Amino acid sequence: MNNTIFLVLAYMLIWGVLFGYIWNIQKKQKRLAREVELLKSEAECK
Amino acid sequence: MNMKNLFAIISLVLILASIVAIFYYAPIEQTMGIVQKIFYFHVASAWTGFLAFGVVFVCSILFLWKKKEVFDSLAFCSAEIGVLFTSLVLLTGPMWAKPIWNTYWTWDPRLTTTLILWLIYVGYLLLRNMIASPEKAARISAVYGIIGFVDVPIVYLSIRLWRTMHPGYVMIMGGESSGLDPRMFQVLMLSLAAFTFLFLTLLLIRVDIEKLTKSIDQIRKNF
Numbered sequence: 001m002n003n004t005i006f007l008v009l010a011y012m013l014i015w016g017v018l019f020g021y022i023w024n025i026q027k028k029q030k031r032l033a034r035e036v037e038l039l040k041s042e043a044e045c046k
Numbered sequence: 047m048n049m050k051n052l053f054a055i056i057s058l059v060l061i062l063a064s065i066v067a068i069f070y071y072a073p074i075e076q077t078m079g080i081v082q083k084i085f086y087f088h089v090a091s092a093w094t095g096f097l098a099f100g101v102v103f104v105c106s107i108l109f110l111w112k113k114k115e116v117f118d119s120l121a122f123c124s125a126e127i128g129v130l131f132t133s134l135v136l137l138t139g140p141m142w143a144k145p146i147w148n149t150y151w152t153w154d155p156r157l158t159t160t161l162i163l164w165l166i167y168v169g170y171l172l173l174r175n176m177i178a179s180p181e182k183a184a185r186i187s188a189v190y191g192i193i194g195f196v197d198v199p200i201v202y203l204s205i206r207l208w209r210t211m212h213p214g215y216v217m218i219m220g221g222e223s224s225g226l227d228p229r230m231f232q233v234l235m236l237s238l239a240a241f242t243f244l245f246l247t248l249l250l251i252r253v254d255i256e257k258l259t260k261s262i263d264q265i266r267k268n269f
Contacts, residue, residue: 003079003080003081003145004080004081006081006084006141006142006144006145007080007081007083010087010088010137010141010142011084013137013141014087014091014134014137014138017130017133017137018130018244025251025252025255028255032255032258032262039262039265039269
């Protein structure tokens with residue numbers, strides 16, 4: 001019985017979900033950094 | 047080098063070592079065949095989920111006691127990561143179950159209590175987003191985080207409390223009766239260490255993001 005497909009699927013799910021989450025928090029971090037820069041420039045203008 | 051980067055490097059090295067060990071060191075299980083290799087990261091994900099919900103439990107108590115915002119942030123971020131790892135348990139379990147049990151899902155006590163655990167903490171995350179006042183959200187979710195943790199020992203003990211198809215203990219309470227090959231046990235320990243460091247790395251990053259979000263909100267309010 002060849003069950004390799006289930007093993008491959010399981011590993012794809014594990015790394016897919018983890019990379020998806022890391023990519024998502026990295027995106028959030030970049031957005032916040034941009035917001036900080038915006039606030040700094042707004043504060044300088046005041 | 048800061049703690050976050052150090053943990054990230056350690057987890058990356060341990061994950062790579064685990065993958066190599068799973069495929070080149072751990073033997074192929076005689077009855078189940080190669081599909082048994084799902085077990086290493088399946089069990090590691092379950093352990094990390096329990097650890098994350100344990101952090102939610104402890105930090106929720108500390109928040110209600112000390113009233114420090116950092117404990118609320120830690121509990122919230124840990125719940126999010128706990129849901130992530132419990133999702134992995136629920137996704138990888140059926141990939142093992144289909145070839146072994148001939149079904150993706152069965153309402154077995156271990157599977158059912160794990161699904162309930164996942165739903166409890168998804169509820170925790172939804173609850174926080176639904177309450178407008180941050181102080182009230184922190185207090186209510188701390189109480190919820192303490193009560194919700196009750197399901198963790200139930201999940202762990204489910205295979206002893208009820209009749210179940212799920213494989214037995216391999217770690218605490220497992221001992222020699224688990225029948226696990228010593229090489230399999232070593233690789234399992236390596237993958238547990240890898241996911242523990244990954245959890246710590248993600249938690250530190252996520253808490254930093256949460257702190258930054260709160261600071262930006264505060265600045266915007268005062269603007």
